Amino acid sequence: MDRVTKTCLSLALTGILTLGAMAGAQAADLLWYGQAAVRITSPAGTVIVIDPFILKNPKTPEALKDLSKVGKVDLILVTHGHFDHTADVVELAKITGAKVGMNADMGSTYAALGWLTQDQMIRFNKSGPIKPMDGITVTMVHAEHSSSLTETDPTTKKKTVHPGGEPVGYIVELEDGFKIYHAGDTGVFSDMRLIDEIYKPDLALLPIGGHFTMDPAHAAYAVRELLKTPTVMPIHYGTFGLLKGTPAQFKAALGDAKTEVVVMQPGEERKF
Numbered sequence: 001m002d003r004v005t006k007t008c009l010s011l012a013l014t015g016i017l018t019l020g021a022m023a024g025a026q027a028a029d030l031l032w033y034g035q036a037a038v039r040i041t042s043p044a045g046t047v048i049v050i051d052p053f054i055l056k057n058p059k060t061p062e063a064l065k066d067l068s069k070v071g072k073v074d075l076i077l078v079t080h081g082h083f084d085h086t087a088d089v090v091e092l093a094k095i096t097g098a099k100v101g102m103n104a105d106m107g108s109t110y111a112a113l114g115w116l117t118q119d120q121m122i123r124f125n126k127s128g129p130i131k132p133m134d135g136i137t138v139t140m141v142h143a144e145h146s147s148s149l150t151e152t153d154p155t156t157k158k159k160t161v162h163p164g165g166e167p168v169g170y171i172v173e174l175e176d177g178f179k180i181y182h183a184g185d186t187g188v189f190s191d192m193r194l195i196d197e198i199y200k201p202d203l204a205l206l207p208i209g210g211h212f213t214m215d216p217a218h219a220a221y222a223v224r225e226l227l228k229t230p231t232v233m234p235i236h237y238g239t240f241g242l243l244k245g246t247p248a249q250f251k252a253a254l255g256d257a258k259t260e261v262v263v264m265q266p267g268e269e270r271k272f
Helices: 003-024 089-096 104-112 192-199 216-227 247-254
Strands: 029-034 037-041 047-050 075-077 099-103 121-124 130-133 136-142 148-152 159-163 168-173 179-182 203-207 231-235 269-271
Touching (some): 047 168, 075 089, 099 130, 203 216, 216 247
Parallel strands (some): 075 099, 203 231
Antiparallel strands (some): 029 269, 168 179
């Protein structure tokens, strides 16, 4: 066998092995609890929960309203302080021992109120990527919303409102390079174009409910003109009466945009 033939066979074998490895690679797994709460399992098995609102979430299936069923959690990310994004943060962190990432000012409030200790939190801010564990990169990005924390006295039931820092979204890059943009609660903003240009997310989780966030028309504009994300999953709709936007309206507003819209049901799990 001559050298050229050996080289061709070697390249062919390498290609076959590479394709086989790709075929056997694990995909990112995403479970949606309803509203903005998701559990992401990376190809290597790292588990990230964003905005855990499970026990009192009217859209979470009853079978999942048990924090012990969330399973192993390595990292919890919080986009802002409102109850429908933070209700189960403290308890889930206690059960799992997971680190909790949030904007630095909200972390200070959590520590001052005694909800979490400083060593269990990762306090960081926008545009400074962190690597909370091997193979995972998390970047905090802008969101156009508000943020506050409400504490209820267990005896008097009096409510006290505390600073929640600034609202944010997250770019989560997994071990295989797959990038997920969780926008948190946000209106459309022109710097979403920067998110596309700098991070190029593969999947965007965008609110479409309206009233407190983008409605379907604004979310469609964000996708069509600014983000141009290949795949979009609508979130934060239908949970409460004011969140009237629907996936059908979102799809209609997108028109002939090439983005794939993945509509999931609360409690559904899907690989990307």
